Amino acid sequence: MSDPRRSETVERLVAQMTLEEKVGQLQQLSSDSPNLDEKIRAGKVGSVLLGSSATAGNTPQKRVVAEFVNRLQRIAVEESRLGIPILSGRDVIHGHRTVFPIPIGQAATWDPASVETANEMTAREAAADGIHWTFAPMMDIGRDARWGRVAEGYGEDPFLASRMAEAAVRGYQGPDPSAPDRLAACAKHFAGYGASEGGRDYNVGEVSEYTMRNVYLPPFHAAVKAGVLTLMSAFIDLGGLPVSADPHLMTEVLKNEWGFDGFVVTDWAVVEELLEHGIAGNDAEAAELCLNAGIDMEMVSECFAASLPGLIARGAVEMSRVDDAVRRILSVKERCGLFVRPYTDETVAPFVHLRADHVAHARRVAADSLVVLKNAGRALPLTPSGRIGAFGPLADCPGSFLFGTWTLDGAAEAAQTILSALKERAGSDAKILHAALADDAVALARHCDRAILFLGESPGRSGEDRCISTLELPAGQLEFAKAVARLKVPLVAVVIGGRPLALPELCELAQAVVFGFHPGTEGARAIVDVLFGDHEPAGRLPISFPRSVGQVPIYYNSKRTGRPMDGRTRGQSRYTDDLHAPLFPFGYGLGYTSFSYSGLQIESVGENRFRAQVAVRNTGDRPGVETVQLYIRDDVARRTRPVKELRGFQKVRLEPGAEAVVAFEIGPEQLGYFGPDHTWTVEPGTFTVWIGPNSDEGLCGALEWV
Ligand code: GLC
Numbered sequence: 243m244s245d246p247r248r249s250e251t252v253e254r255l256v257a258q259m260t261l262e263e264k265v266g267q268l269q270q271l272s273s274d275s276p277n278l279d280e281k282i283r284a285g286k287v288g289s290v291l292l293g294s295s296a297t298a299g300n301t302p303q304k305r306v307v308a309e310f311v312n313r314l315q316r317i318a319v320e321e322s323r324l325g326i327p328i329l330s331g332r333d334v335i336h337g338h339r340t341v342f343p344i345p346i347g348q349a350a351t352w353d354p355a356s357v358e359t360a361n362e363m364t365a366r367e368a369a370a371d372g373i374h375w376t377f378a379p380m381m382d383i384g385r386d387a388r389w390g391r392v393a394e395g396y397g398e399d400p401f402l403a404s405r406m407a408e409a410a411v412r413g414y415q416g417p418d419p420s421a422p423d424r425l426a427a428c429a430k431h432f433a434g435y436g437a438s439e440g441g442r443d444y445n446v447g448e449v450s451e452y453t454m455r456n457v458y459l460p461p462f463h464a465a466v467k468a469g470v471l472t473l474m475s476a477f478i479d480l481g482g483l484p485v486s487a488d489p490h491l492m493t494e495v496l497k498n499e500w501g502f503d504g505f506v507v508t509d510w511a512v513v514e515e516l517l518e519h520g521i522a523g524n525d526a527e528a529a530e531l532c533l534n535a536g537i538d539m540e541m542v543s544e545c546f547a548a549s550l551p552g553l554i555a556r557g558a559v560e561m562s563r564v565d566d567a568v569r570r571i572l573s574v575k576e577r578c579g580l581f582v583r584p585y586t587d588e589t590v591a592p593f594v595h596l597r598a599d600h601v602a603h604a605r606r607v608a609a610d611s612l613v614v615l616k617n618a619g620r621a622l623p624l625t626p627s628g629r630i631g632a633f634g635p636l637a638d639c640p641g642s643f644l645f646g647t648w649t650l651d652g653a654a655e656a657a658q659t660i661l662s663a664l665k666e667r668a669g670s671d672a673k674i675l676h677a678a679l680a681d682d683a684v685a686l687a688r689h690c691d692r693a694i695l696f697l698g699e700s701p702g703r704s705g706e707d708r709c710i711s712t713l714e715l716p717a718g719q720l721e722f723a724k725a726v727a728r729l730k731v732p733l734v735a736v737v738i739g740g741r742p743l744a745l746p747e748l749c750e751l752a753q754a755v756v757f758g759f760h761p762g763t764e765g766a767r768a769i770v771d772v773l774f775g776d777h778e779p780a781g782r783l784p785i786s787f788p789r790s791v792g793q794v795p796i797y798y799n800s801k802r803t804g805r806p807m808d809g810r811t812r813g814q815s816r817y818t819d820d821l822h823a824p825l826f827p828f829g830y831g832l833g834y835t836s837f838s839y840s841g842l843q844i845e846s847v848g849e850n851r852f853r854a855q856v857a858v859r860n861t862g863d864r865p866g867v868e869t870v871q872l873y874i875r876d877d878v879a880r881r882t883r884p885v886k887e888l889r890g891f892q893k894v895r896l897e898p899g900a901e902a903v904v905a906f907e908i909g910p911e912q913l914g915y916f917g918p919d920h921t922w923t924v925e926p927g928t929f930t931v932w933i934g935p936n937s938d939e940g941l942c943g944a945l946e947w948v
Contacts, residue, residue: 247503251581252572256565258324262286264568265550267326268533270507270541273310282314285322288571289507290314291542292332292373299333299394299648299705306332306651308586311372319584326572327580331507334376334425335394335648336360338367339595340604340656340763344646344704344740345380345406347611347759349396349784350831352869352891354409360607361413363600366423370591371651374578375426377474379410381461382431384785385795388441390708393647393740393759395436397784398797398828400457401888404464411468419471420579422587423594429465431476431509433491434458438478441794442709446479452881454480455916463500471504471574475537477512484519486512492536505538505570514543525549530558538567596656601764606777608761608768613781614754614832615745621734621753623775623834624692626671630664631693633683633726635719636738637661637676646740646760647705656763660696660736663766667774680722687729694773695723695735695752701760704740713744713791720747727751736769742787746825757787779833780867780893782936787826792817798828798937799884806885829871829888829936835862835898839870842941844931847907850924852945855905856933860896867895870904872912873932873940879925880918886932889913906933913947 256264267288271278274294281287292311295301311330318328336342342360343350351357361379368376381403384392396403407429414427434454437447449458462473473496475486485491486508496502513532514525522528526549533546533553540546553559575581594600614622624630636643641657665674675690677683687693697719702708714720715737724747727733735752737743740760749755756779761768771777788796805814807822816822841857860866872890876883889912894902906912908931910924917923926947934940 247573248569249573249576251576252569255324255326255572256568259568261551261554263324264564265547267568267571268539268546269544270331270539272542278314279317282317282328283321285324285326286547287328289329289331289539292330293650297706298650299335300702300708303650306371306373308370308372308588308591312585312588315584327575327584329374329426329575329578329580330372331375331377332368332373333378333648333650334364334368334373335378335380336646337364337604337649337762338371338651339653340367340600341645341649341652342604342762343608343611344393344760345395346393346397346784347761348607349402349406350613350759350781351607351610352402352782353610353893354405356607356610357406358409358413359603361410362416363603365414365416365425366594367600369423369425370586370594372586373425374580375428375472376414377428377430378414379407379427379465380430381407381465382436383458383461384436385797386441387713387742387785387788388709388711388791388794389436389438390443390704390710390740391706392785393704396461398786399784399799399888400460402784403461407461407465408468411465411470415469415471419577422583426471426574426578428472428474428507429462429470430474432462432473432496432506433476433485434480435476435478437480443707444477449480451920452916455920459495466496466500466502471577473502473504473506475506475508475512477509477515479519484512484516484521486537487516487521487531487535489535497536503570504574505567506536507539508532508537508541510541511543513537513540513545526553529553533559533563533567538570596653601656604762605764605768605771608764609771609777610780611761612756612758612768612772612779613783614756614779615826616749616752616755617832617834618753621732622773624734624773626668626774628691629673629675629689630668631683631687631690631731632661632664632674632676632696633693634696634722635678636696636698638678641766643701644738644761644765646701646762647708652763658766660766660769663770667770680725683722684725684729687726687731690731692732692734693726695726695733696738697723697735698738699740701740711791713742713788713794715743715745715748723748723751734773736773742785744788744790744825746789749825775834775864778864778866779831780869782829782831782869783826784828786824786828789820789825792820793824796824799887801882802885827936827938829869830938833866833868835860835864835866837861837866837868837896837935839934839941842933842943844943844945850909850947852908853905854908854931854933854943855903856941857901857903858894858896859901860898863898865895865897867893868935869893871934871936871940872906873937874908874912875930876913876915876925877928877930879915883915886937888937904933908945
């Protein structure tokens, strides 16, 4: 078992603490709990969840301010017997006052360094409000866009999600999480939450150990290796056992195998929910199952507090397990600097909230997160001339509409509407005609030289407990597009959403289509920057876009099956009534220029180490950013392997006509997988290698691992 970090402070406190005080450290209560002050004073609360609802992501929340947190902290530090500070936690998921794109949009940038900076800025703003700990990053692999929480994760691929997860952890925690402008991070939801059947939240799933190891666990392992201080256990029942009661995951893998030395908090009332699952008959049984599985802190339900003394008295729970949980929690508080600096400076917030560099970076990340899905006849970029129709329900919606789910503290007043950003950009060079309703738009369209349709999802259509049974545009929007298209005005569609949507008809109607995952505070300006070419579009899909909901679950790194889609005339794993491929594949996205790939070379550079390289040239007349992607396939292995897997990517910016050689090192880290014995294995034999612009195209070669 990995030991929590021991220190003189932690050991001194553990030696002094009564059983009740120890149990108190394992308890997290929400900030609107009754008698909270009294419970903190009595040493019965280890952490306060700053929030008041289980689905805070879509429930308006009271703003958090440092004064409020400091008041609670003074009770803990100055009025409780041992003066142990509380750890305050909040869902600071993709920004605080400055809101960045939703995490799946951040993944669409394929730029870990930029995501790290975004989360560093977020930590600075949140810490100034007295928040010590964020319940982020969420890194659940999402393969089913009906699930509202694909919005909060980093998409369908374990490699990309791992790079994003570790970047977010570094951004939130920094090199020293005790710094006053950093947060403890929380890798969630451990684990396999994205496998929820039917894309329905809180549902059950069946995931083999093999798939768990190769698909769902890698981002969490990356977060642990990046030093994440906490994890949150998921709601899900996998294979008949809710994972929060599963010692294999919570202790054997996480703490023993990976050496995780922080603590695990449950998700909202998960301990108590074991009674609903029907695997615990009462609170005591639920507490026993979770604590013995390796859970360290209970979020908002109070089964530990009610039952642990009795469980210890009758030997159902060892005192050593309680002490281990207490040490883990106190150690994280110490690493967050709470014993030396328990209070937040209440003067800082106005100087860091919406700071100019934060807002500027939010605009860059938002622009880089936008994905150009279609651009026929170079409809984009637009020139600011003539009469431009700005139509649709999102054109003049409040700017905060672009925040997306889980934005409890976003500054709505800082967000511009798309229409105002358009008018600012057009200036006197173009006339912007606006209509939110279809009939008004149709009447105006005939007077426009071109029209832009702003469509998409409300922030409340994605996030927790926001799963949908179709992937169509919201009601009426496709009809709106058809009505305007009938006027034969050149049409650009901008779609904003929290998940992939099925857009085949819209893509037929519009000359160009740009998709943005709720882009945040600077979303409006970023959309306009890309539409007019002031910012070269660079977004690439972190998740497949299906043709229809009937294709779901659909993901690029699928298995070959015994009937691969090779065009041979025999039965294959497909539908008879639709094409097999997604509408747009993982890794796909267009720029305003074009790129060529040539000269793939794969050479040995040592024993079982290779170097693969290509020449990438900007063959267009505009500068552009290309995300060069490396995929591999293990051609024969003792377990079936995906048709291909992402194993590297590099972004290159090239001026027109310029060329760059992009090289990847290939070794066991790229070629291996978690094999039959669940350890990292590289099997001898041939591997197919691709380097290209997305998961569907690229130059192909091979190498042999002897
Ligand atoms: C919710 C979510 C979790 C969140 C927690 C606290 O139910 O599942 O992601 O961090 O409760 O709000």
